[in-house]
Amino acid sequence: MSDHREDGEGLQAYYDEALRCVRCGLCQAVCPVYAVEQSEASVARGKVQLARALLEGRLEPSPAVRERLFLCLNCGACTANCPSGVNVAKLMLATRAQLLRDVGRPAVEGLLLRQVLANPRSLGLAGAGLALYRRSGLRWLAHYVDALATLPAGLAKAEAMLPSRSRSRPRVGPAPERPRYRVAYFAGCVTSVLYPDLAQSVVAVLRQEGCQVVLPRGLGCCGTPHRAYGDAAAAQKLADRNTRALNEASVEAVVTDCATCGAGLKDYSGLRVPVYDVSQFLVEEAGLVAPRRPLAVRVTYHDPCHLARGQGVREAPRRLLRAIPGLDLVEMAEADRCCGGAGTFALTHPETSLRILERKVANAAATGAAIVASGCPACLLQIGYGLGRLAAGGQDGPREALHPVELLAQAYAPP
Amino acid sequence: MLSAQIKHELRAIVGERMALTDPADLATYAYDATHYTHTPDAVVVPASTDEVSAVLRLASRERLPVVARGSGTSLCGGATPIRGGVVLSTARLRRILDINAARSCATAEPGVNTAEFMRAVETRGLFYPPDPSSQSVSTLGGNVAQGAGGPRGAKYGSLRDYVLGCDVILADGSRLRTGANTVKNASGYDLTRLFVGSRGTLCFFSQLRLRLLPLPVARRLLLLPCADLAAAARLALAITAAGLLPSRLEALNDQAAAAAGAGQTSAILLCELDGSAPGVDRQAAIVARLAGAQSGEDRAGEAAEAIWNQLQGWPTLARVQVPRDRLPALLAKVGELGGTLRGDWGVVAGAGTGGVRLVALPGTKDAGTEPEGSAPAAEFAALAGEFGLVRPAAEPAERLRRSLKSAFDPRGILNPLVPLAPDGSQAR
Numbered sequence: 001m002s003d004h005r006e007d008g009e010g011l012q013a014y015y016d017e018a019l020r021c022v023r024c025g026l027c028q029a030v031c032p033v034y035a036v037e038q039s040e041a042s043v044a045r046g047k048v049q050l051a052r053a054l055l056e057g058r059l060e061p062s063p064a065v066r067e068r069l070f071l072c073l074n075c076g077a078c079t080a081n082c083p084s085g086v087n088v089a090k091l092m093l094a095t096r097a098q099l100l101r102d103v104g105r106p107a108v109e110g111l112l113l114r115q116v117l118a119n120p121r122s123l124g125l126a127g128a129g130l131a132l133y134r135r136s137g138l139r140w141l142a143h144y145v146d147a148l149a150t151l152p153a154g155l156a157k158a159e160a161m162l163p164s165r166s167r168s169r170p171r172v173g174p175a176p177e178r179p180r181y182r183v184a185y186f187a188g189c190v191t192s193v194l195y196p197d198l199a200q201s202v203v204a205v206l207r208q209e210g211c212q213v214v215l216p217r218g219l220g221c222c223g224t225p226h227r228a229y230g231d232a233a234a235a236q237k238l239a240d241r242n243t244r245a246l247n248e249a250s251v252e253a254v255v256t257d258c259a260t261c262g263a264g265l266k267d268y269s270g271l272r273v274p275v276y277d278v279s280q281f282l283v284e285e286a287g288l289v290a291p292r293r294p295l296a297v298r299v300t301y302h303d304p305c306h307l308a309r310g311q312g313v314r315e316a317p318r319r320l321l322r323a324i325p326g327l328d329l330v331e332m333a334e335a336d337r338c339c340g341g342a343g344t345f346a347l348t349h350p351e352t353s354l355r356i357l358e359r360k361v362a363n364a365a366a367t368g369a370a371i372v373a374s375g376c377p378a379c380l381l382q383i384g385y386g387l388g389r390l391a392a393g394g395q396d397g398p399r400e401a402l403h404p405v406e407l408l409a410q411a412y413a414p415p
Numbered sequence: 416m417l418s419a420q421i422k423h424e425l426r427a428i429v430g431e432r433m434a435l436t437d438p439a440d441l442a443t444y445a446y447d448a449t450h451y452t453h454t455p456d457a458v459v460v461p462a463s464t465d466e467v468s469a470v471l472r473l474a475s476r477e478r479l480p481v482v483a484r485g486s487g488t489s490l491c492g493g494a495t496p497i498r499g500g501v502v503l504s505t506a507r508l509r510r511i512l513d514i515n516a517a518r519s520c521a522t523a524e525p526g527v528n529t530a531e532f533m534r535a536v537e538t539r540g541l542f543y544p545p546d547p548s549s550q551s552v553s554t555l556g557g558n559v560a561q562g563a564g565g566p567r568g569a570k571y572g573s574l575r576d577y578v579l580g581c582d583v584i585l586a587d588g589s590r591l592r593t594g595a596n597t598v599k600n601a602s603g604y605d606l607t608r609l610f611v612g613s614r615g616t617l618c619f620f621s622q623l624r625l626r627l628l629p630l631p632v633a634r635r636l637l638l639l640p641c642a643d644l645a646a647a648a649r650l651a652l653a654i655t656a657a658g659l660l661p662s663r664l665e666a667l668n669d670q671a672a673a674a675a676g677a678g679q680t681s682a683i684l685l686c687e688l689d690g691s692a693p694g695v696d697r698q699a700a701i702v703a704r705l706a707g708a709q710s711g712e713d714r715a716g717e718a719a720e721a722i723w724n725q726l727q728g729w730p731t732l733a734r735v736q737v738p739r740d741r742l743p744a745l746l747a748k749v750g751e752l753g754g755t756l757r758g759d760w761g762v763v764a765g766a767g768t769g770g771v772r773l774v775a776l777p778g779t780k781d782a783g784t785e786p787e788g789s790a791p792a793a794e795f796a797a798l799a800g801e802f803g804l805v806r807p808a809a810e811p812a813e814r815l816r817r818s819l820k821s822a823f824d825p826r827g828i829l830n831p832l833v834p835l836a837p838d839g840s841q842a843r
């Protein structure tokens with residue numbers, strides 16, 4: 001994921017990458033979008049060839065080309081499995097950015113990105129607005145969530161995707177007497193707005209393991225959504241701001257519970273503090289020393305794309321779960337296949353996203369697990385929504401989606 | 416360029432969303448796994464035989480070229496619209512209609528994924544032997560149109576032996592059913608065999624009736640280290656000369672062996688045995704004796720499948736076919752190419768079938784940077800010429816081919832210009 005060539009360099013710098021594709025078509029076997037859409041433009045080969053056609057002047061940039069380039073989860077499965085080593089992810093980011101320069105951004109997405117995600121307060125408002133809207137039926141709140149509402153078929157989905165949890169800020173409490181580590185907790189957008197309980201669990205678990213947790217001032221969105229949607233300049237601005245805040249926090253590590261933020265942070269060039277996914281930190285660094293009580297429950301684990309392929313973290317969350325006495329971890333089929341959430345993909349392509357999700361949920365249900373654990377709040381949002389639909393349809397399946405750290409927090413709690 | 420009228424008619428047949436004419440879509444159906452690029456005028460994705468038939472009627476009336484496309488993994492341009500026209504995708508013809516254990520046959524639509532089909536019949540205790548290396552992504556229709564089989568052909572016969580019959584749609588949109596759903600079906604012109612491997616030049620396959628076998632009870636994979644590729648080919652010949660018929664016999668050069676995870680640093684011969692459990696053990700003992708000092712390890716189940724999966728994950732860059740007794744000589748020559756075949760190129764030789772593939776191993780650099788085919792691929796192809804494999808079209812055969820083509824496709828709309836030698840041998 002690293003090596004972002006500078007924005008100004010344009011797509012031309014990626015011609016070799018496009019030529020590296022031998023058009024073998026093997027990416028069709030792993031692409032979740034292709035499995036649903038069955039169209040050449042939906043698979044990596046088609047998108048790489050679109051980039052190549054643009055570069056060779058055989059194709060004019062157009063909104064239609066842009067739409068096809070965004071019909072993608074950025075899940076990285078193609079990049080990870082390409083026999084020719086085509087870095088599809090990198091090529092796609094550059095092609096998207098070029099297209100947005102040439103033909104502009106679709107109106108709605110622009111709104112969502114600039115007005116909502118770039119501004120924590122309006123994201124909070126949109127999230128809180130949506131939550132309130134859903135819970136109270138106060139229709140007049142709808143105008144807060146225009147950005148989501150104007151996406152085709154997006155509002156219903158956005159509403160239904162919201163987990164019903166209370167909103168509160170994590171409390172870090174006083175520093176432990178002799179802290180083993182001093183760590184900064186980076187709570188991403190999704191966790192802060194939609195999963196405040198998860199944020200609290202992360203803090204609680206880190207404290208149990210003897211860490212002093214700090215929440216540095218001035219942190220914002222990690223910038224990954226902006227980069228994915230071709231706005232490298234905005235992404236860089238956010239990265240610079242976060243880098244400064246984290247460098248000045250005088251901590252030994254930055255810890256996050258969000259796979260996407262983690263992958264984004266690990267890519268910052270000027271950051272002087274090591275970044276860890278929370279499970280990686282707990283298992284590989286802190287070593288899980290605090291005592292735990294048994295939790296008799298069957299759990300299956302879903303690998304977030306940005307954790308498994310993005311950061312190479314597959315074992316740590318599983319080891320963390322196995323460290324909970326009584327917990328029965330059962331592997332599901334295709335554990336590292338994308339759940340279809342992929343940031344705003346679930347909102348911009350609700351139908352496709354849903355069908356990808358159905359396969360994930362079916363794989364999870366087949367394990368007989370009561371809980372699906374996953375190391376990314378965005379996956380939890382999507383899978384939780386899928387489980388809700390399963391239950392509403394009267395089908396058997398896991399009852400909730402939780403972050404491994406939430407289960408660990410339960411195991412620490414006094415009986 | 417298609418007229419607005421024709422575009423309108425295509426949309427009326429398959430529906431608004433299933434007739435693609437935006438340049439952005441056309442650019443993604445301009446190629447298959449070869450380096451040719453030719454942009455079609457339209458792509459249609461029919462959902463039924465009726466729709467296919469209507470598209471062909473229209474194309475015939477307008478003399479529009481039609482190219483059928485499965486998953487676009489052809490290595491001979493079979494799915495490239497060389498003359499433009501309409502690409503007819505089988506993406507929505509993906510049903511397995513019937514798996515009949517009592518009759519040992521299955522009926523499927525052309526867009527069914529090959530590997531999925533193989534798994535589906537295996538869960539019923541049945542076995543579909545044709546195993547093209549592209550099986551994880553290719554389609555049954557594409558395999559049948561290309562006559563694409565794989566290493567199991569040495570024991571189980573070619574793909575043609577597993578197509579009992581088919582429903583096809585001819586160039587003018589009319590329908591024809593060939594063959595039967597019985598294993599024995601004598602007398603009369605064998606149209607089924609004519610159509611299989613005709614590369615989309617004679618008809619569109621709308622339904623395939625495929626022959627199945629009982630799934631072998633036991634299967635074992637022997638990994639036999641050899642001094643070099645030629646030695647591996649000689650060992651393969653010795654194995655068959657001893658009266659054994661392995662279900663797969665593939666020789667890998669040292670780079671390929673390492674990339675396959677075979678835990679070897681030399682060339683190896685992969686020898687898969689199947690049948691009854693005692694039968695497999697007996698054969699394995701004989702192979703071990705023939706391999707002598709070379710006898711290596713033994714894998715079964717998932718560990719064996721993992722190796723085959725690796726092999727299938729390597730894109731084929733060039734392919735030659737020789738009579739298998741000439742393999743040692745050819746492979747000795749391939750060995751001499753050593754310098755040209757840099758570290759990342761692999762050679763996979765079908766020691767049972769005589770088909771030799773030049774493959775790109777994971778991480779191969781600049782595999783696609785030479786649009787006119789890479790240097791090793793060219794050297795490889797030259798070797799094929801040297802071994803006398805490209806047979807020039809003999810005149811009476813070429814005349815017959817032309818009359819056959821015009822009998823089935825008088826307007827020449829079906830996959831025009833796809834190279835096809837009269838006797839079915841590769842023209843390139």
Ligand code: SF4
Pocket residue numbers: 020021022023024025026027028044045048078081082083084085086088
């Ligand atoms: S992106 Fe990779 S896997 Fe896909 S067609 Fe190109 S070379 Fe093959």
Ligand code: SF4
Pocket residue numbers: 030031032033034042043044047071072073074075076077078079088
């Ligand atoms: S990143 Fe994922 S969704 Fe996008 S083309 Fe690759 S495999 Fe398909």
